[in-house]
Amino acid sequence: GAVVSQHPSRVICKSGTSVKIECRSLDFQATTMFWYRQFPKQSLMLMATSNEGSKATYEQGVEKDKFLINHASLTLSTLTVTSAHPEDSSFYICSARLAGGARPYEQYFGPGTRLTVT
Amino acid sequence: GIQVEQSPPDLILQEGANSTLRCNFSDSVNNLQWFHQNPWGQLINLFYIPSGTKQNGRLSATTVATERYSLLYISSSQTTDSGVYFCAVILTGGGNKLTFGTGTQLKVEL
Numbered sequence: 183g184a185v186v187s188q189h190p191s192r193v194i195c196k197s198g199t200s201v202k203i204e205c206r207s208l209d210f211q212a213t214t215m216f217w218y219r220q221f222p223k224q225s226l227m228l229m230a231t232s233n234e235g236s237k238a239t240y241e242q243g244v245e246k247d248k249f250l251i252n253h254a255s256l257t258l259s260t261l262t263v264t265s266a267h268p269e270d271s272s273f274y275i276c277s278a279r280l281a282g283g284a285r286p287y288e289q290y291f292g293p294g295t296r297l298t299v300t
Numbered sequence: 301g302i303q304v305e306q307s308p309p310d311l312i313l314q315e316g317a318n319s320t321l322r323c324n325f326s327d328s329v330n331n332l333q334w335f336h337q338n339p340w341g342q343l344i345n346l347f348y349i350p351s352g353t354k355q356n357g358r359l360s361a362t363t364v365a366t367e368r369y370s371l372l373y374i375s376s377s378q379t380t381d382s383g384v385y386f387c388a389v390i391l392t393g394g395g396n397k398l399t400f401g402t403g404t405q406l407k408v409e410l
Contacts, residue, residue: 184345214396220341225386225401226386228397231395231396231397275341277343277398285348287350289398291342293340294341294342294343
């Protein structure tokens, strides 16, 4: 149980284009999903917290107009990187928190999306 | 903000060896999780352990919340244990936000 999927797993796009990444909780409902970014040889950094039916909360230094987050249902959150540039190239990982679980703070992670902007 | 430091940063083991990974955190926490990030980037939940001791096969973990550290023990290591091990914490009063540690890169050799 507690499986999270991401799509696509890998994407290459040209500078200036937009890319959408989907995060789905497959076998549970997630009131809260999270988006992280990981650069090579570094730890994960939280970008934003996504709550179903409300606006996302962004971490300091993350541009909300560049990284658009939508959490339209209890099983789906999307991250859109708008007008992507080479410096946005990174590994993007989502996670989901099980709603009403016995472990209220536990998060389950998707397999990640590797974005390369040329 | 909260600091989460892991040691050692890098570790090379011969298959069959045992190891202990450490996670120190600078403030009181509600949650602590250990993850294994495999070479393809997938984070695998190992333990949800805000306090106490748990065991799962060759792995075990202990968190001493009052002293602000957690330990992950790997026994009889295998090549498939290679990857990066992260601890991550949620600060008490910090909502849902996980703060990740600096990671330990483990390589298990034949």
